[in-house]
Amino acid sequence: MSDRLKILVKEKLADTGVDLLREHFDVDLGDSWSDEEFRARIGEYQGILIRSATKMTEEYIALGTNLRVIGRAGVGVNNVDVPAATRRGIVVANAPQSNVVTAAEHTLALLMALARNVPQADASLKAGKWERSKFGGVEVYEKTLGVVGFGRIGQLVAERAKGFGMKVVAYDPFVGAERYRDLGVEKADNSADVYKVADFVTIHLPVTPETKGWLNAEAFAQMKDGVRVINCARGELVDDAALQAALDSGKVAGAALDVFPSEPITDYPLFDGYPQVVVTPHLGASTTEAQDRAGVQTAEQVIAALTGGTVTTAVNIPAIAAEDMEVLGPFVPLCQQLGKLAVSLVDGSIDGLELEFFGRIGDRDTRLLSIAVLQGVLTGHTEEEVNQVNAPSIAEERGISLTETKRSTARDFTDLVRVTIVSGETRQRIVGTNVGRRNRPHLLEVWGQRFDLQLERNLALFSYSDVPGMIGRVGSVFGEKGINIVSAAVGRAGDDDGAAEHAVMVVTTDAPVDPAVIDSLVATDGFVAGRAVSL
Numbered sequence: 027m028s029d030r031l032k033i034l035v036k037e038k039l040a041d042t043g044v045d046l047l048r049e050h051f052d053v054d055l056g057d058s059w060s061d062e063e064f065r066a067r068i069g070e071y072q073g074i075l076i077r078s079a080t081k082m083t084e085e086y087i088a089l090g091t092n093l094r095v096i097g098r099a100g101v102g103v104n105n106v107d108v109p110a111a112t113r114r115g116i117v118v119a120n121a122p123q124s125n126v127v128t129a130a131e132h133t134l135a136l137l138m139a140l141a142r143n144v145p146q147a148d149a150s151l152k153a154g155k156w157e158r159s160k161f162g163g164v165e166v167y168e169k170t171l172g173v174v175g176f177g178r179i180g181q182l183v184a185e186r187a188k189g190f191g192m193k194v195v196a197y198d199p200f201v202g203a204e205r206y207r208d209l210g211v212e213k214a215d216n217s218a219d220v221y222k223v224a225d226f227v228t229i230h231l232p233v234t235p236e237t238k239g240w241l242n243a244e245a246f247a248q249m250k251d252g253v254r255v256i257n258c259a260r261g262e263l264v265d266d267a268a269l270q271a272a273l274d275s276g277k278v279a280g281a282a283l284d285v286f287p288s289e290p291i292t293d294y295p296l297f298d299g300y301p302q303v304v305v306t307p308h309l310g311a312s313t314t315e316a317q318d319r320a321g322v323q324t325a326e327q328v329i330a331a332l333t334g335g336t337v338t339t340a341v342n343i344p345a346i347a348a349e350d351m352e353v354l355g356p357f358v359p360l361c362q363q364l365g366k367l368a369v370s371l372v373d374g375s376i377d378g379l380e381l382e383f384f385g386r387i388g389d390r391d392t393r394l395l396s397i398a399v400l401q402g403v404l405t406g407h408t409e410e411e412v413n414q415v416n417a418p419s420i421a422e423e424r425g426i427s428l429t430e431t432k433r434s435t436a437r438d439f440t441d442l443v444r445v446t447i448v449s450g451e452t453r454q455r456i457v458g459t460n461v462g463r464r465n466r467p468h469l470l471e472v473w474g475q476r477f478d479l480q481l482e483r484n485l486a487l488f489s490y491s492d493v494p495g496m497i498g499r500v501g502s503v504f505g506e507k508g509i510n511i512v513s514a515a516v517g518r519a520g521d522d523d524g525a526a527e528h529a530v531m532v533v534t535t536d537a538p539v540d541p542a543v544i545d546s547l548v549a550t551d552g553f554v555a556g557r558a559v560s561l
């Protein structure tokens with residue numbers, strides 16, 4: 027019996043990738059396996075390579091008792107239960123750059139197919155009909171393309187659409203303004219601003235709790251009459267019933283869909299009786315070039331994971347340098363929390379991060395802490411899970427610059443972390459530290475005011491004019507809504523006579539605060555701004 031490790035290639039993968047794996051491992055191809063065979067045999071393998079069809083749920087991961095790595099030959103890891111894999115110490119790695127060009131090109135193919143009725147005309151002519159007037163189309167030249175989600179694929183689509191002479195307007199607050207300028211794309215402050223000007227709307231978001239059903243009835247209502255919509259990202263981003271209604275009413279003149287809420291799918295309301303809908307069976311990544319790239323890149327990651335190399339596209343493993351861990355390790359949660367909190371205070375794009383580390387931590391290789399801040403800033407806004415391996419490259423792709431300053435002393439505390447988010451002309455600074463033997467993260471400054479408050483999972487922040495009764499007003503509204511306040515701190519700045527003008531209040535609560543509660547308070551006299559944040 028061979029003592030080589032065993033790899034299962036569960037879906038059709040390019041030969042180049044399989045050949046590379048065979049140089050190191052015993053490889054079985056399982057693309058024609060039944061579910062029973064998969065269940066019975068997954069326990070034999072140390073590594074598995076999949077595409078989008080195999081659902082690596084917690085149950086299958088548990089059956090893979092010898093699994094050490096899951097390689098996803100493509101971008102989306104939404105078919106892998108990453109937390110379940112992480113809990114079992116299984117590395118999950120993808121090939122995030124492998125198919126982005128292919129997916130962007132498919133989006134453009136769908137755009138042109140929609141504009142010129144290519145599939146419909148093809149089917150009609152092959153059915154023996156010469157129907158020239160029926161399939162007249164529209165030019166895309168000088169039309170506006172609205173891009174929602176301006177990440178890797180959204181940017182490539184924009185670049186290519188510009189080549190057709192289209193005007194492009196995009197919404198994605200997590201991409202630096204410079205990236206929009208470089209690509210000649212107009213930056214929108216919200217998706218409604220995209221919808222109201224776009225002749226074509228294309229969506230390139232990841233699926234997150236926030237983005238599910240993004241294109242819903244409200245979104246369609248905000249679009250121009252006769253808009254054409256493309257989804258080459260993920261089916262869950264579109265509310266099917268709302269799309270159907272918008273097609274029925276004529277609000278949406280056409281739609282092109284590569285992806286569906288569940289796949290594979292052959293029975294779907296828009297497949298029948300909707301000639302203005304163009305569909306493809308999740309072909310966004312299906313080119314020889316992308317499959318070669320995905321196969322080779324994923325094989326390389328699996329080899330690295332099983333032979334002690336660096337898994338550069340791991341979505342779930344931290345790469346913390348052991349020698350710095352003792353001093354810096356306790357500051358990782360603080361930095362993640364400061365990043366998450368800072369980004370929640372920014373309204374515009376995130377153009378840059380300025381990080382300052384003072385005290386003992388300033389003597390160390392603080393890249394670990396910068397990465398932790400980046401994780402906090404980016405988490406929840408990207409396709410893949412952001413970790414200490416991939417956070418810097420994700421930030422770079424989004425044009426978010428990062429500067430680090432270090433000093434080995436801090437004035438009032440042993441250590442201090444300052445995070446400043448640069449957003450256009452504005453700068454949002456927050457400051458924190460760890461306190462006590464248990465390294466409890468504390469917040470020391472927000473919105474220009476200082477205080478000292480132990481960070482908890484749920485926070486509500488208010489900026490307001492410092493007049494009597496404001497704290498009581500927050501307390502009573504929270505009380506009415508059944509929100510239990512755990513602790514509170516107030517910071518305020520005085521004028522020359524010592525009378526305070528502006529104050530900031532931070533309260534921590536037992537449970538997340540509904541943003542609507544904050545909005546209702548902020549709408550009342552004296553409040554300037556408010557935020558609910560869950561860290």
Ligand SMILES: NC(=O)c1ccc[n+]([C@@H]2O[C@H](COP(=O)([O-])OP(=O)(O)OC[C@H]3O[C@@H](n4cnc5c(N)ncnc54)[C@H](O)[C@@H]3O)[C@@H](O)[C@H]2O)c1
Binds near residue numbers: 102180424
């Ligand atoms: N059809 C296919 O075969 C195919 C192929 C590859 C990728 N995809 C899908 O395409 C999509 C985009 O992939 P990508 O590689 O460009 O991902 P990406 O992570 O590079 O880009 C996604 C962008 O969405 C933005 N975003 C996230 N949450 C947001 C929010 N709430 N509001 C506004 N913007 C938000 C992020 O800032 C990011 O810039 C993913 O859904 C991916 O699964 C499909």
Ligand SMILES: O=C(O)CC[C@@H](O)C(=O)O
Binds near residue numbers: 100102
């Ligand atoms: O073809 C595939 O495997 C899916 C491609 C794409 O949706 C991805 O997530 O990379």
